[in-house]
Amino acid sequence: MKVLIAVKRVIDYNVKIRVKADHSDVDLTNVKMAMNPFCEIAVEEAVRLKEKGIATEVVAVSVGPKAAQEQLRTALALGTDRAIHIETDERAESLAVAKLLAKVVDEEQPGLVILGKQAIDTDNNQTGQMLAALTGLPQGTFASEVAVDGDKVNVTREIDGGLQTIALTLPAIVTTDLRLNEPRYAKLPDIMKAKKKPLGVKTPADYGVELASKVSLLKVEAPAERKGGVKVASVDELIDKLKNEAKVL
């Protein structure tokens, strides 16, 4: 079975996000970039499936600028067999990415597609779901456990009420939650070998997908600074504040 994984280049989670002075966007100049942590979990899950003998080939796809190849090389160093880079400098929104991935799914015919449930830059949480709709494949989102069983995959999902396990018929789309696995560190010899693994470069035009956005970004603002708290003298005062100041009761 072939496993397809999606990898996104995002701002590193350690970086303190700064907004550009003209509020047009987040400032990415000389900011450290990294693989989206949820995508790391997707890579790890695919590599584990390969180690268990369930997956025969793991293919990573990324949509983004040339530098996104760094993240694909990381995926290759972690055990992915080959990579596809769909190069664009445009802002690729979820739907455009889902359309591109749908084309890749059509071409590659994977048994399983694993994506991060969301990317930590815009936190949209929709590419996987859109991909499922576009391809007509069943989806299991927020996975904390993935068990392939014959022509089915049992996905344990983290939902508000607890855990829900669903059985999907393969091929299927899975999006990863935080507790699915703990990604490994790349080994030095594998980092060296990753350079020689195949990495194909395509453009959105090759797939006939138009990236032009239907969403216009008006303004980006940093969240308001958290204000210091106050100590209340009694439960009554607390209730009063919740009612009259916070207006949540």
Next chain:
Amino acid sequence: MIDYQAPLRDMQFILDELAGLGQITDLPRCEDASPDLVAAVLEEASKFASGVLAPINRQGDLQGCRLEGEQVITPDGWQEAYDQFREAGWIGLSLPQEFGGQGLPKLVSTPVWEMWFSTNMAFAMLPQLNVGQTEALMIAANDEQKSTWLHKVVSGEWAATMNLTEPQAGSDLGATRMRAEPTEDGSYRLFGQKIYISYGEHELTSNIVHLVLARLPNAPEGVKGLSLLIVPKFLLDDDGQPAEKNDIRCISIEHKMGIHGSPTCTLSYGDKEGASGYLVGEPHQGLKTMFIMMNDARFNVGVQGVAMGERAYQAALDYAQQRIQGRNIVNGASNQPIISHPDVKRMLVSMRARLMAMRGLLYTAASWFDIANHHADTQVADKHSRYVDLLMPVAKGWCTEVGNDICDEAIQVFGGMGFVEETGVAQLFRDARIMTIYEGTTGIQANDLLGRKILRENGTTLRELLFDIRTTGKALEQVDELRDLATDLDELTTQLHITTDWVLEQDQARIADLYGGATPLLHLMGTVCGGWQLTRMALAAHAKQNAAGEDPDYLAGLISLARFYMATFAPQAYAHARAVRYGGQVLTNFPESAL
């Protein structure tokens, strides 16, 4: 304490702009080190350092090692971290491919080792021994010995040690007493005691390969009678697997000021029938081998200087940004973070300036190692080999002294909280304190610099270096905005120039005076070389300032660091120069009875 974040941008800037990574990649046997690969290696190493080594550093300090019977127990987490480190193949980073390493240039391994030391110096000393031992065996061992031992030392399946010191033989190895007696099968039996053996005993690996300095029967007195032997913890069976326990016992471990996670062992050889060992290289030539690899070992300790300083700086910077205390001196605003106080800012900028000076010097020196080892033109290789020889005592001596100073200053930024152990900077200070002592104290480095590296060759290489520094000064003069730095560098270099002339003019009758000024001379060299590197950095930053995609604030910051260094640290060169010229004679004549 704030999580460690590898200073990847600084590292990359120095690799590219000062140490010439591009040229190193062009050298024979260095082709693998392409820019994208180097970036990937640094990135993955930084994740490993932050994710695996940093989290157990404090535990290692608190728990330390303990001796149970003859067994040394390392701190919790050490075994798991070591297994991960070994499996990830990091030990072989710069080691020969024929024994399973990756053979990357020293220039690439240097920032990686900086990260290991920054995050957990006590731990990183263990794999560092494998690297040192591999280099020693590559120089001196025969093919059979290499194939027996090196694969497992390079992979880290077996650990390694260096056994030099004995109770009466510290800085003076000539006083070594360990005996090695030949047996009929060509091996030797060792008898004696070694002290201060880092990771001399532990259970982290299935075998430990000790490299031991000892005397054969009828060996000449002193340093010319020392031989080098491989003495494994477990003797190998016919399949090359560890089997019978050798006659070596760990009889105690030291209780130390710092690096508690690293067991410092006293090893007793030959309490029964003698410990079996195998001679490496020619008899009585052991110290020569040791000296070839000494440059390397000393360089690595120099890297610890910048590494420990970096960790301390990151902690101090974070604290200064968080800690609210006092009013702004200019506008009177209250509840300000302490970084807004000029004196606290001074400490932070002075830390960063010296860190970048050291990093510039160390990475540039790493590229000299690579050029010396790989350059096709023997003249070029020879020049860089002499540069390495000249500057190793400076890289070791000066960078560790400055590294200590920076850890000290970090505590000052923390104030009372720095003196309290919970914040973690106190551990950095305690751990770092060994750096100016092991692998040759600062005094030993200074003597080496003066005697072997300057006087012995009548200052030839030092004069070449001075010429190179002047060349940087000429380049600065060509840039209007940096002309002030050209003047500063000129004045700074002149101090070293005058002092060099003076040192070389003195006759044998003043030899004691000269050695009395050796440590100030080392500090003078370090101060000048550090300033040189920062001005090179300023030049590179200036050249990039208008390029697309560059961060002008970052580049302007680098130029300001050079100016700050010239204003505050460069003037110390005058003081060091005076101490060299005038301090020694007073010392020589100073009556010991007056002490």
